[in-house]
Amino acid sequence: MNVLTFPLARHEDGRGWFAELVRASALPKPIRQANLSRSRQGVIRGLHYHERGQDDLFVCLEGMVRVVVLDRETGETFTEDIGDDNPVAIYIPGTYAHGYEALTDCLGEPRRARRPLGRRARPAPLEHDIADSLDTRRVAVTGAAGQLGCALAEAFSRDQAVLPLTRQDWDVTMPAPQLGRLELVLHAAAWTDVDGAEADPQGAAAVNVGGTQHAAELGAPLVCFSTDYVFDGEKRTPYVESDAPNPRSVYGRTKLNAEAAAGDEAWVVRTSWLFGWTSTNFVRTMLRLGAERDEVAVVDDQRGCPTYVGHLAEAVRALVELPYGVWHLAASGECTWAEFAEAIFDEAGLDCRVRGIASAELGRPARRPAYSVLRSEREGAPVLPHWREGLRACLERL
Numbered sequence: 001m002n003v004l005t006f007p008l009a010r011h012e013d014g015r016g017w018f019a020e021l022v023r024a025s026a027l028p029k030p031i032r033q034a035n036l037s038r039s040r041q042g043v044i045r046g047l048h049y050h051e052r053g054q055d056d057l058f059v060c061l062e063g064m065v066r067v068v069v070l071d072r073e074t075g076e077t078f079t080e081d082i083g084d085d086n087p088v089a090i091y092i093p094g095t096y097a098h099g100y101e102a103l104t105d106c107l108g109e110p111r112r113a114r115r116p117l118g119r120r121a122r123p124a125p126l127e128h129d130i131a132d133s134l135d136t137r138r139v140a141v142t143g144a145a146g147q148l149g150c151a152l153a154e155a156f157s158r159d160q161a162v163l164p165l166t167r168q169d170w171d172v173t174m175p176a177p178q179l180g181r182l183e184l185v186l187h188a189a190a191w192t193d194v195d196g197a198e199a200d201p202q203g204a205a206a207v208n209v210g211g212t213q214h215a216a217e218l219g220a221p222l223v224c225f226s227t228d229y230v231f232d233g234e235k236r237t238p239y240v241e242s243d244a245p246n247p248r249s250v251y252g253r254t255k256l257n258a259e260a261a262a263g264d265e266a267w268v269v270r271t272s273w274l275f276g277w278t279s280t281n282f283v284r285t286m287l288r289l290g291a292e293r294d295e296v297a298v299v300d301d302q303r304g305c306p307t308y309v310g311h312l313a314e315a316v317r318a319l320v321e322l323p324y325g326v327w328h329l330a331a332s333g334e335c336t337w338a339e340f341a342e343a344i345f346d347e348a349g350l351d352c353r354v355r356g357i358a359s360a361e362l363g364r365p366a367r368r369p370a371y372s373v374l375r376s377e378r379e380g381a382p383v384l385p386h387w388r389e390g391l392r393a394c395l396e397r398l
Ligand SMILES: NC(=O)c1ccc[n+]([C@@H]2O[C@H](COP(=O)([O-])OP(=O)(O)OC[C@H]3O[C@@H](n4cnc5c(N)ncnc54)[C@H](OP(=O)(O)O)[C@@H]3O)[C@@H](O)[C@H]2O)c1
Pocket: 142, 143, 144, 145, 146, 147, 148, 149, 166, 167, 170, 171, 172, 173, 187, 188, 189, 190, 191, 192, 207, 211, 225, 226, 227, 228, 255, 271, 272, 273, 274, 275, 279, 280
């Protein structure tokens, strides 16, 4: 087979190691893209081939992985264990099907080389549509640059072929482009500026309602994400799926209408107070303010469930094995924003006081529910870890 193996000299002693990862001059084609993935032991990743012939170079930075290659025409196979015990890079021509299995917890880095002939007039709109899965399900993720979209793409790409779609790839206010066969659509793109929606209800509806309708038109089972803000917050016990929505903000109304636009073959996930390691969110804002100030003022008259996107993404993996319909998926436990801020400073070791204030003092354009704790009453509903556990998991990645 036409697979090339390059030794990677590694110089190591008790202090650590130093190694060359790639020597571009030794490769048949120039490098176009570099990806890095962390995989737990047993994970099988990236089983695919490239119809348009992009080549891959596999390097395992830490741990051991088993690279597998298949010549689809002759049926010939190649496999090699690479990493700590065998520091080599494997160069695989793109027409071969290939992937790898993590033999230990590990870091791996496939690098992609460009087709040698010609040059596209402009970059392909979807870099990731070049990966055509063999047995894996093709899963599209909209809003892939957002905090939840990132987490979903990461969680599902462990064993499925993920097509991450940013706004540049597809503005969801427009009908969907041709995306090929899809087994699942995770629709995380949304207008999430709650106050901004009050000033531009039509803009918010175009993204949230129109966008969901377009996502449903892709014709694959759909997961769409809704919010605790569909409730008015008058209750003092957790909201369950059978409670009647009564949104008090434009954003909440567009999300409720989006639930209806998702259609019948959809899981509608109501979740709340999301935070993750990317984008702007409460945790990242508090970490910044906590490092700059001695005191911050935070509202203490809204109670909900701060939900870590990593935990939500894992719950969504479990959810898609369950029946369609509305599901409440939010972190266990509950708190106010002020209590959440205190926990952030506590866990991050920041010496910053939290002064509790009333929502009215902030004078924000959109009304938020005073109480929006979400729980599921549905049989077999995935249970998420406590929000404080989510906070710790998030801080580890920041
Ligand atoms: N954040 C929360 O606290 C919360 C709570 C409950 C439910 N939810 C729901 O959870 C889902 C994910 O929220 P999130 O926190 O991950 O939001 P986010 O970080 O704001 O991400 C939303 C993504 O949607 C993209 N987007 C906006 N308009 C678009 C358009 N017209 N076409 C294509 N993409 C567009 C944004 O792209 P740009 O970056 O280019 O704008 C962004 O990457 C949403 O449905 C949201 O309503 C969120």
